[in-house]
Amino acid sequence: MDIEEDIRSLQLDSAEENNGVANPEEEKPDEVENEDKMEEDPKEVRTVSQPVNPEPKVKHKEVSAPQDVEVEAEKGITKRHLNVVFIGHVDAGKSTTGGQILFLSGQVDDRTIQKYEKEAKDKSRESWYMAYIMDTNEEERVKGKTVEVGRAHFETETTRFTILDAPGHKSYVPNMISGASQADIGVLVISARKGEFETGYEKGGQTREHVMLAKTLGVSKLLIVVNKMDDHTVNWSKERYDEIESKMIPFLKSSGYNVKKDVQFLPISGLIGANMKTRIDKSICPWWNGPCLFEALDAIEIPSRDPKGPFRMPILDKFKDMGTVVMGKVESGSVGEGDSLLVMPNKAQVKVVAVYCDDDKVRCAGPGENLRVRLAGIEEEDILSGFVLSSVAKPIAAVTEFIAQLQILELLDNAIFTAGYKAVLHIHSVVEECEIVELIQQIDPKTKKPMKKKVLFVKNGAVVVCRVQVNNLICIEKFSDFPQLGRFTLRTEGKTVAVGKVTDLCAA
Template identity: 40%
Template sequence: MARHRNVRNRSYSDDYDYDDVYGHSVEEDSCLSPNDSSQWLFDRTRNSQAIAHFLDSHDDIQEEVEEDTSMSSPSALQRGESIDLRSLDLSEEDEAKLMSCLDELRNVLGDTVSESVLIKSVLHHKFDFNKALDDILNSKSKENTKTEVPKLPLVVIEPAKAPVIATVNTPKVIVQNLEPKTLGIIKGFKVGKDEGPSSRPGTPREQSPCTERSKEQSTEKVKAKENKASALSQYTKERALDKEHLYIVVIGHVDAGKSTLMGRLLCDLGEVSQKTLHKYEQESKKIGKQSFMYAWVLDETGEERVRGITMDVGRAQFETKTKKVVILDAPGHADFIPNMITGAGQADVALLVIDATRGEFESGFDFGGQTREHALLVRSLGVSQLAVAVNKLDTSNWSQERFDEITKKLKAFLKQAGFKDSDVTYVPCSGLNGENLVKPPSEPELLKWYKGLCLLDVIDKFSVPDRPISKPLRMSINDVFKGTGSGFCVAGRIENGMISKGDKVIVCPTKEAADVRGVSINDMSSNVAFAGDQVIVTLSGVDMQNVSVGYILSDPVQQVPVTTRFEARIVVFNVKVPITKGYPILIHYQSLVESAHIVKLKAQLNKTTGELVKKKPRVLGNNSVAVVEIEVSKPICIEKYKDVKELGRVMLRVAGVTIAAGLVTDIMST
């Protein structure tokens, strides 16, 4: 019956306050006797007499009186009294931080400092344990200097059964120059010789947010250095004897012959079997398009072959003397510019194909064709090296005058677009005949005036950009599909860092954790891939429905920023309606297309020097340069251009036309 309660006969006082027992354990209640319950009721008079008797019997205790120098009605925090944390009006998270820091401080200082001083210091330094400790110790040191208290040994209280109060017939003892690593005291209990936090068993204090945060920061720095060194050594080990990887995007106006040119190049290099080529020849004859047989090497879908145009980015690969080259055949039709931007965003260099036929070049360059827009887009996306293939020059009987006429117009425009003359090479060729593609020219009319390289040698002369393999992982996703095994696959380009089988990654902007089950490069399984590689990664641990095109695979520690608002420096192309505040646009960012609007026009800059021309302009016209603030409808992953160039560029499009290109200069927190 000892554990049961006699509820029926329990005596309750009229002024009993039920709130007093809120939060108490049931085990703290006592069983009340039905005969006499008065013994269990609190008697304030009797309690006061007991305390007085206790104090009289200990006449050697000296009470310390502290002077009150505060205002006439100070708060509990100012008076140094015990404080109810609920009166501080803190959130649950801040209250947890406060309690954690107080435990840490008590672990170091014991009971030498009042609770109110500790709380005041922690709140003043925003829960920073180290700063609060330094502040308290410094204030104690100043107080000691003023009062000139002699140095005395530390008085430590042994645990006892009854309450014990330390008695010292000397002035107040102040503990001086205490550091977390020099003294181990746990709330007045003797620990003995200093052992430091590392040698003591793990306690909740050592697992506090303040301590863990400092440990994590130091650990992250060490890991970053180790990862950088391991990435460089692993890259050297994996790719030391391998040819450099180069990704080239093929651009140009629709029907310029891009697919045919690349298809013929692959056939002449032996990348396409004779059986497959014969099959394409017979099938193209049946539908009356025999000249498309080489284009079908890259245009693999039925709709592309029936319509005779490229609709999606075709992929193929070949090797030169020093490089492994991956072709990204971009569509030239205006309706498929978003696909072209996706291909250009994955490329290191570009090949601009021009139709030299009389009238065709003019329609693609002068009359609103895609030649100008494609060249502007690839330059805005960071491509600086360009080869110009003047295709179908055999229709003009390899005329030097026609070649010079085309190159003269292109040189002026490409220089204005930002290409250096030294980074642009012009090659006369014919995709259908295979002239000047893989071998030096053999056509007599061409040999009379052209002494340059063939197209294959021009591609081989391209320099490979530096790969930021030692930076945190950033991989842009441009395709999501179900694989053959467990998990699912994402395809894309590694912009920064490296990825290995077994790695843990974060899918942003949703910030879901995933495991890397497999990595393949150009359909070949691999254990590791580096910045610049086009890869297919098999993921597990995350739902396929939660991963979309345009997402970023990020390093789990140094994650990619996620925001809905950012600042960009843009270059405005040709706009029919001037850009104003609130202007609606479509953001093209890697493979992502998202609706947005311009919320601020911050400044207009000089196009040449970049100097400030006007603050807060009302409108932006053609060919202007400005700093604007853009707000996106959904959170996106984005980087500053100075941090990650590949993820710091955006395209602004309206009604199927590219109106501006920009570099991200700042990211606003959301």
């Protein structure tokens, strides 16, 4: 375990992703703000076991119903694929922007848009009609709040994109974590409307927590779209845009982002589609000389993935459809029809019957793809979200204890962090109750070296190496081997209290 490693890696860049984060000495943990208090936290149906501090159930939804299109992609997958998570404070315009993208890219026709316009008008919510494309259930449409992680697809000339529309409300942060854990890049949507940016950015607003969680969950690149620039309180004002950018940059740096390399700002209007598919007209916004949203998405570069590595696909969901079908994002390796795999941690050997990418049946698929895989040899009720589809030759480890390096962000009521501390662990698609059973050593944030004195407890801002225990077997990897499966967050009572990385595994 390399305790000399840059503490900034706790905000969890892999070696490939870390393109120059801020100096840990400049770190300001107290700048990372979280919710003051959970608003009537809904009871969660546990993914693996019931936690002491339950969180809302993590949900996923397909914007268009999954279809088994029995036409194989003979030419294979040629375009690169990126998963884009839309994050930000509630009402910033994430669903509206996502819906507009689908409309502009031809995924939604005019007749459907007219139907949504009428439906929104009947609810006296005329400006919500674009959000209805992403918010598909009635609860979301009535309240105007995304609850589940919406999933949709669109293409540009060079790239296939999967949109993950994460909820912004603080009651559904676990769902946002689920969406961000599947993403390669993030689009942080910020409202330029007077008062709305301030509400999202101040203490208790979700803009700050979403940025911090995105970095923790491995979203290495951020596009920050300043939305609602057409609002009458803004009128495409350069002063308002510059004000938002100047306030966001210091916080982005403190969260571990290299602003020059990994972050890009641009103004848009999600409702009317301005500066999205084509660059905005100079008569409307004479000061903007940068790209439009589609161009910026196309230009983003991400680290290459290893299609020949051991196969790893955390399972997000499962259902019955002429057999058992599992859904998830491939984090490593490739999969094809006829392959023999293991479902971990129950070590069930299965055979791949069919592989579906988007709505198409394909012969094989590699890392980064969101797939539906039909399996033979296992029943749907024997699979839980958080299980991992894994190669037989090199299966993923299943453990109940591991060693981790943690950065404490903000404990509830300024509590102390010590052996016996309990929280809810979020790691890839696993949501599990955990307990800190031992504090091994504290790390000096200035020298990055372990302190000699024995550590009994730590407070906000501390970096500590500890042993973590869970009740049930979970599938994880060391961060140094698989960053996507070795980075995690700890939450309690609806608040993110720590972020960390797995440094070693204990034998089960």
